[in-house]
Amino acid sequence: MNHVPVAEVPFEPVFTGPALAKLEALFPLYPTKQACLLPALWIVQETRGWIAPAAMAEVAALLDVTPAYVRGVVTFYTMYHQHPMGRHVIQVCTTSPCHLCGAGETLKAILKETGCRELGATSPDGRFTVVEAECLGACGFATPILVGNDFIESVTPERVPGLLQRYE
């Protein structure tokens, strides 16, 4: 892993400037501040790439809940990253419908192309992290993958090298 150890990076608050404004704009849309928790965590992840414990505490303070509560929520939802990830997180659907149509082979091709040695691992160049996703909801377009926010349908092993080229 070529990440700087987490503890050595001083935590800079996420919610200043535009990120804070974005969150505050959500408050009037819900009767409780707590309802803004999932959106707030999305803002953290979009800004930092993952959700650090200090960020959970920051969100907790903003939404009048406790850090423990936020952690319980973060760990429930698989799309929130609790650790630093590669620059591009690739989610590959391998649930039954896609598995029937060769998702296993596609996954292997993606691991090979990215240099990620196993699921959940980040490639040595820090470019990619590959994770298995449970049903991406595009079963008719097997195999779908998500690269960051890019949803790509009908990925076959042959298409993998070309598809990943544009992700630096």
Added chain:
Amino acid sequence: MGYPHPIHSSETPVLSTHFGDAPARTVAGWQERGGYAALKAALAMAPTEIIDTVKASGLRGRGGAGFPTGLKWSFMPTGDGKPHYLVCNADESEPGTFKDREIMRWTPHALIEGCAIASYAIGAEQCYIYIRGEFTEPWSIMEAAVAEAYAEGVLGDHAMGSKHRIDMVLHRGAGAYICGEETALMNSLEGKRGNPRIKPPFPAQAGLFGRPTTINNVETLAAVPHILTRGAEWYAGLCAGNKKSTGTKLISVCGHVMKPGNYELTMGTAMSELIFDMCGGMRPGRTLKAVIPGGSSVPILNAAEADTCILDYEGVVEAGSMLGSGGMIVMDDSTDMVYEIYRLAKFYAHESCAQCTQCREGTAWTTKILARILAGKGTVEDLDLLLDLADNMTGKTICVLSDSCAAPVVSGIKKFRNEFDDYLTAKKAPVLVGI
């Protein structure tokens, strides 16, 4: 139009008419195609009139449970002064199902219009659309559409220039299948873990933020404008004799067919026609082995059962399964049924919210036993154990995730016992290692 294939002559395009038709994504484009007329008309009607029309149409929930939509709306209290909420369930996560995604991608205003009509009908001024986190493309399309709908005065304090306020907020999920369960979704929307709630109280009594709430699936809501425009009688007539299942249903077909995709069928269409005619049949040289007709949570049908199955709520039950969300997983003779059942069990074990004991422990244990069988280390007793665990996991928990895990296991062992036996007797080589 149709997407990704042209509309087949045996389809009845209503919701899918504009799939693939990108210009339909704007307010103007939608209006050119007849959109927002129904909303305009609805806002001039009495809410009860709308509810009665929807009741008369026979529309039933398209998310999986098939509950009559008009009846559900009529459960909302009237004159209670409390804020009411409409929640649109766009957390489509049931393996095999991908119809709501297409509705949002191609016809976002169909959903916005349906939501607006439903909101007005149930006395809600606020509607939340909960979209699963993985649906990045539907999200950005819906986001643009909602923004435009506000800009064009479709939504807001004076929706369509009326005196009624209709506000709409998109809410993004973050990766949890269980949030497709209506009470789990409400918890998630409130900023909580997506744990299903005990019922009662039902959402119409105390739902989102403790207020009276109606929660409907995307496809259900998108059908509402058509019912108002073309009449309840027209919609009720879209069936093959069974008056309990009316209208059109988007069937998502995936797996081993030549042309996977969404097919919009009049209720009562034969499954064989869908698979062998519309979807172009099986891949060359392959024969049909099994179909999971309603998303992964329902019992598996074998080829013979699929052959005679009629696609409406009652027809699929008669064949031994359920129409569910209409996500059809088609499997040909190359399929390793034991592995696919294991893969489904693994899905449910991954997605269990951890509340109920039977589900938390049972889904994981079931997966382990199936993995052991696939590793060539299973015994005949393992099958009895699987069936007993499935019995212990069925009908005993807060929601039906645990039942959903049990359904393919039970039907799989019952209908494809020989494939299990092949692993147990080492006739087939192990495909998993370990355990």
Added chain:
Amino acid sequence: MSTDCVSVTIDGCTIEVPKGTTIIEAAKQAGVLVPHYCYHPSLPSPAVCRMCLVEVEKAPKLLPACVTAVADGQVVHVHSPSAEKARESVLEFLLINHPLDCPICDQAGECELQDYVFYEGRSGTRYGDYPKRFNPVEVFGPDVLYVPNRCILCTRCVRFMDSVADAPVLNVSERGDRAFIGIDPDHALDHPWAGNVVDLCPVGSLISQDFLHKARAWDLDTTASICSGCSQGCNVMIDTRDDVVVRIRPRANLEVNRHFMCDHGRMHYRWMNRGDRTEAPLVREGDRLRATDWETALEHLAKSLGDAGPDVVLLASANVSTEGLGLLKRLVGDTALATTVLVPSGPEEPLVGIPDLALRAERVANASGARLLGYDTDWKAATGNLSRAKRVVLVDLPLDAELQRLLDESHARVVVLGTVDESWSEAVDLVLPMSSLVEEDGTFINRDGRVQRFQAAKGAPGMARPAWWVAAAAWARHAPDRTAEETAAEAFLTVASQVPSLDGITHGTLGFGGRRVVAAGAVG
């Protein structure tokens, strides 16, 4: 039948219960235990353990008894084959990831998983050789350890901290069979009421470090008592092993402390096991105190007080029983210069989810009793009287430097009723060994005016006697018309007859629940 009641038949027993009663509570009244884990009468019910599933006639499925309200005419079967199979399966599911480490688990013997598995679990395992879930033990707080491998995810602890303590530092983390109880790493489970999670945990997952490996549950003797940590009067159980107090736990009393007690009270027991106890009466003989018998000691006491006349100051701890305080007051008479109790104080720590429950500022159990009996609590005024006193009677008071200085300045001779050895100064003429409140029967009156009994949990050391006994014996000495009380119950009757609001109350009528005799605040 009243319109507010419904009739329900549970395992053949028909009872009437108020509308809205849950099946699980109705079953209790019918004498039927519905096994359960997540349900707790003082917590919101999530119905997640699915252990309390029962068969209700005409219902399509088994129903969770903890959240299902009874309906009129309902017929419930707790022990039908289908309900029993469901519970057997829940137990099996709970056990697949639960270590069978009962021999080294503190909970063994009082474990609800162990109990119900013996009661209606299946023998043998069908889980085979799959590995069990493993997570390391975590220190949650100053006293609480979390052993995740034993956790059955009932979430009682999380709900207690959320809904009752209003300090949500615990959570359920992850999901599926990977779930565990999490704690925020920057926070500890150090809430003043956190210890309750140990009692609430139905298995050995949340355990007390203080009690860790101290005793097996089946070796404990349990006695009903009242916490002496403050004026709340929480009902407690004192657990002893071979006459040593090893643990204090809350005892349910819905009107006082529901099912809870604070950590201050819970941990406030080491003094009960002190070894430096005064075991024999001591009388002054020249420059030293000499051990003697009670006969001699009582003679000295009676004479000493008789000689002093009204110039007596009685200073007592407000943790002396109502019986003791009452009879001591009778002994020194109404003309005494002062009869005063010491009421130390500390910060109030409420348990916000339960109305009227807090660790109270008055850190003694019987200040209200003392006031009701006419004691003063103005310590400054009382000690100001010391210079005029000929005799000072000290009852169960720690001899701190301040008190020692005051005694030195006064010329009064001192009589001590005490529990522990001290370096008694030359002013002390008589030391009488007293039993502590865990060694005697008696009553306290809490801040709400509630009289509550406590019972002797262990034997008193040596010749130590209850304060009321000493006071009664000395009072009746050389007075043929007086009869000394011989039991705490008799002592209570005497005291009660002197106080209008206590009149007619006896130890017997108080029972284990106690009784409110004065309006709240009247004696607070």
